Amino acid sequence: MIESAEQAKKNSVYLNALKELLYQLADDDFIISFRGSEWLGLAPHIEEDVAFSSITQNTMGHAAMYYHLLEDLGEGEADAIAHDRKPEDRRNGIYLEKRNGEGTYLEEPYYDWALAVVRNYFYESFKKVKLEAIAESCSYKPLVQIVNKVLMEQTYHLAHWKLWVSQLQQAPKDAKERIENRVEEAWDEFGDVLQLGKYANEMVEQQLMISEDKLKEMWTKEISSVLVSYPEKPLGNKYGSGREGDHTADLDQAIKTFSEVYFSDKEAVW
Amino acid sequence: MYNYVEDGDSKTTAYVEGDQDKYEQFMARIEAGEKIEADDWMPDEYRQSLIKLISMHGISEIMGALPEKEWVPKAPTLKRKLGIMAKVQDEMGHGQLLLRVAEDLMKPYERTREDLMDDLLNGELKFHNVFHMPTKTWADAGLVGWLVDGAAIISQTNMLDASYGPYQRALQRICQEEVFHAQHGEAIIMALAEGTEHQREILQEALNRWWPALLMFFGPASKETTGSSKQDVMIKYKIRKSTNEELRQAFLDKYLPRVFSLGLTVPDKTVHYDKAEEKWIYQQPDWDEFKQIIRNKGPRSKERLRLREIAYENNRWVRQALAPETVEV
Numbered sequence: 001m002i003e004s005a006e007q008a009k010k011n012s013v014y015l016n017a018l019k020e021l022l023y024q025l026a027d028d029d030f031i032i033s034f035r036g037s038e039w040l041g042l043a044p045h046i047e048e049d050v051a052f053s054s055i056t057q058n059t060m061g062h063a064a065m066y067y068h069l070l071e072d073l074g075e076g077e078a079d080a081i082a083h084d085r086k087p088e089d090r091r092n093g094i095y096l097e098k099r100n101g102e103g104t105y106l107e108e109p110y111y112d113w114a115l116a117v118v119r120n121y122f123y124e125s126f127k128k129v130k131l132e133a134i135a136e137s138c139s140y141k142p143l144v145q146i147v148n149k150v151l152m153e154q155t156y157h158l159a160h161w162k163l164w165v166s167q168l169q170q171a172p173k174d175a176k177e178r179i180e181n182r183v184e185e186a187w188d189e190f191g192d193v194l195q196l197g198k199y200a201n202e203m204v205e206q207q208l209m210i211s212e213d214k215l216k217e218m219w220t221k222e223i224s225s226v227l228v229s230y231p232e233k234p235l236g237n238k239y240g241s242g243r244e245g246d247h248t249a250d251l252d253q254a255i256k257t258f259s260e261v262y263f264s265d266k267e268a269v270w
Numbered sequence: 271m272y273n274y275v276e277d278g279d280s281k282t283t284a285y286v287e288g289d290q291d292k293y294e295q296f297m298a299r300i301e302a303g304e305k306i307e308a309d310d311w312m313p314d315e316y317r318q319s320l321i322k323l324i325s326m327h328g329i330s331e332i333m334g335a336l337p338e339k340e341w342v343p344k345a346p347t348l349k350r351k352l353g354i355m356a357k358v359q360d361e362m363g364h365g366q367l368l369l370r371v372a373e374d375l376m377k378p379y380e381r382t383r384e385d386l387m388d389d390l391l392n393g394e395l396k397f398h399n400v401f402h403m404p405t406k407t408w409a410d411a412g413l414v415g416w417l418v419d420g421a422a423i424i425s426q427t428n429m430l431d432a433s434y435g436p437y438q439r440a441l442q443r444i445c446q447e448e449v450f451h452a453q454h455g456e457a458i459i460m461a462l463a464e465g466t467e468h469q470r471e472i473l474q475e476a477l478n479r480w481w482p483a484l485l486m487f488f489g490p491a492s493k494e495t496t497g498s499s500k501q502d503v504m505i506k507y508k509i510r511k512s513t514n515e516e517l518r519q520a521f522l523d524k525y526l527p528r529v530f531s532l533g534l535t536v537p538d539k540t541v542h543y544d545k546a547e548e549k550w551i552y553q554q555p556d557w558d559e560f561k562q563i564i565r566n567k568g569p570r571s572k573e574r575l576r577l578r579e580i581a582y583e584n585n586r587w588v589r590q591a592l593a594p595e596t597v598e599v
Contacts, residue, residue: 037343037351040358041335041577044585046366049335053359060355064348079347106340107573109580113588168591175591261346261408268466270346270408270458 002140005072017202018140019073020091021209024197024243025130026066027092030082031251032123033059034258035096038105044113055120055157062153065146072142083262087252088245093193095186096123097242097251114178117168118186121161122223126193128158129218130209139207162226169228183230191235194219197243285313300508305435308374316507319500320434321375323509325386328368330398333390335361336574337401341411353454354411360447367444371436391579393566400483402568409462409469409476415455417480417525421487423448424521425510433508463532470533477529478537482555488518490557522550 002008008015036056043049067078075081096119101111131154134147168175194216196203203209210218216235223230240246261270285293292311299306306312335358342358345351369383376382389395400418405411426445432438462473489501491514504510512520526543529536538553562568566575 034343037355040339040342041332041362042581042584044581044588046332046362046369049362050359050366053355053362057352057355057359060348060351064352067348082348083346105343109577110584113585168588171591174587178587257343260344261341264346264408265466265468268346268469270350270461270465 004142005069005074008073008140013202014206014208015073017199017206017208018143019070019075020197020199021203022066022070022073022143023091026063026070026082027090027242028096028123028127028193029059029063029066031090031092031254032096032120033057033063034254035098035100036120038100038109039111039116040105042105042109042111051160052116055160058153058157062150065150069142069146079262083259084266087247087255090242090245090247090251091197092242092251093190094237094239094242094246094248094251095119095189095193097248097254098189099250099253112178112182114168114175114182117161117164118179118182120157121165121226122186122190123193124154124158124161125222125226126219127154129215129222133210133215133218134208137207138209166226180229183227187231187233188236188238191237192241192243192246194235195237195241195243197241284315289313300433303431304433305438306433307435315503316434317375317378319503319507320437320509321372322500323504324368324375324437325372325389326396326398328365328372329386329390329395330401331361331365331368333397333401333574333578335365336577337403337405337570338411338414340405341408344408345411346408350458353457354415357415357451357454360451364440364444364447367440368437371440374436387578387582391575391582396564396566399486399560399563399568400480401574402563402566402571403480403483404570406479407472407476408458409472410479412455412458412462412473413476413480415451416459417455417477417484418487419448419451419455420525421484421521423452424524425488425517428512428517429510431508432510437509459532463534474534477534481536481538482559484521485518485552485555486557486560486563488521489514490560491515491518519549522552526550 002014008018033056036052036059040053040056041049043052063082064078067081070076070081071078098115098119101109101115103109103111128151131147131151135144135151138144138147165179169179170176194212196209196212196215200212204211209215239248293313296306296311296313296316306316338354338358338361342351342354345354369386372386373383376385386395390397400414405414423445426441426448430438430441430445432441459473462469501510501514505513526536526541541550541552543549544551563571566572
């Protein structure tokens with residue numbers, strides 16, 4: 001067991017694999033929380049606005065904890081890591097950066113609730129599998145401690161989206177079709193979320209994570225118990241791999257928005 | 271956050287003829303400090319005043335999330351992102367809590383939350399004047415938390431002993447959270463006030479922009495100002511204790527010294543404390559403008575209502591899927 005950042009820094013192979021894993025965890029949570037924050041005030045009803053914004057807030061809290069672990073490993077200040085990195089340095093899955101729908105959060109936001117439901121369900125079910133693997137067998141103690149806290153909240157997040165997807169896929173034709181179409185779309189785009197990037201082998205060797213194959217197998221098992229139908233074909237990486245630094249224009253738009261004030265005066269203390 | 275918005279005279283009589291005994295018993299109960307519950311007999315004037323007050327309060331919490339929401343995705347640090355997310359989530363929660371209270375009161379009239387949403391979109395249900403205003407920089411997000419929520423604390427703590435039990439209990443929780451909001455706002459303001467020249471500039475600009483709206487927050491001093499006022503009815507039924515002007519003076523008492531101590535100014539050269547009269551002297555805001563604002567003719571009224579309208583229309587399929595037996599009209 002590696003007990004501290006100082007100890008982790010002594011082994012460069014270990015350190016690189018650990019940082020890669022942390023960037024994935026942090027960037028995934030950060031971008032999906034950002035997309036959630038754009039939904040604020042626009043959910044199908046007020047109770048959902050309260051619940052969704054609570055999940056979004058928790059998720060941003062999770063991202064902040066991972067960014068602080070990176071800060072401890074010498075990657076710079078957590079706020080700079082979150083706000084001031086180029087798209088190619090970001091490690092989030094590409095599907096998670098996708099816009100919520102037509103329009104912007106300020107003007108004419110024709111956001112699609114079916115996308116929100118499918119994306120958040122896919123993501124939270126993946127997050128559960130990945131975090132449980134870390135909680136059970138990861139060798140970096142500071143991360144395991146945080147993940148145990150995150151899992152306590154995350155259980156409720158997953159339950160929330162599972163309920164939505166279950167209800168809507170069993171609803172009358174229109175809602176059912178909307179969900180099915182978004183599942184089809186997700187199937188072509190979700191592949192890279194389940195990847196571990198360039199240090200995938202080292203992550204396994206250094207006992208930081210389970211293998212990609214195992215991760216995918218467990219995630220498929222998780223969703224197959226809930227989704228009424230899903231495509232037979234393998235998952236796709238339609239726009240490349242976010243784990244390798246590939247991203248779309250949607251991430252550029254996100255960075256421009258979430259860093260607008262930060263960039264307005266980088267010397268300032270906010 | 272919220273305050274009572276004055277608009278239109280109520281033509282309601284206190285009670286229906288023949289109910290005088292009930293009315294006297296009711297008044298005796300509230301005079302004795304008892305709380306009225308949802309199923310208790312109450313005069314129509316009381317019920318209607320509460321429906322108007324609480325639905326306006328609830329919908330203002332929901333519409334009030336929108337100006338700050340503009341800055342939630344843009345908050346400049348992780349800590350500020352978490353703070354403003356938590357704050358705006360609370361406001362939505364207050365809205366939900368209050369609409370539940372209003373729904374119970376509306377039952378005898380067979381009106382529901384859907385009716386309130388329709389009233390909001392067609393302009394019959396007003397939302398608070400401050401939420402029609404634009405937010406132009408991150409300083410507005412801080413200022414809303416600090417001074418708008420600060421003003422809300424003053425008007426809401428004035429009703430913490432309100433005679434209607436369900437509202438009074440909701441306010442207990444809301445006020446506790448509002449204190450956290452004002453601290454969140456104050457922390458943003460302090461960072462700006464102690465910050466770079468650019469930060470101090472956007473802070474002063476925001477205060478100049480919000481000043482008239484903050485004075486309007488508590489409503490006109492008397493009926494003569496805008497042609498209507500229900501503050502007397504509210505006081506008679508022990509829903510609130512103080513007049514609009516008393517609340518505004520309490521706000522100025524609390525916040526003007528803090529504003530000046532941060533080196534900020536307000537855009538009114540006449541502002542001063544008159545020791546002899548024991549009150550703040552200030553230039554009246556434009557009450558005609560106030561009337562326009564709450565009639566949805568404020569600077570951002572249309573855009574904010576449009577967001578609610580889109581959310582309502584665009585998610586119709588979701589509501590239909592959850593309640594397929596409901597016939598949409």
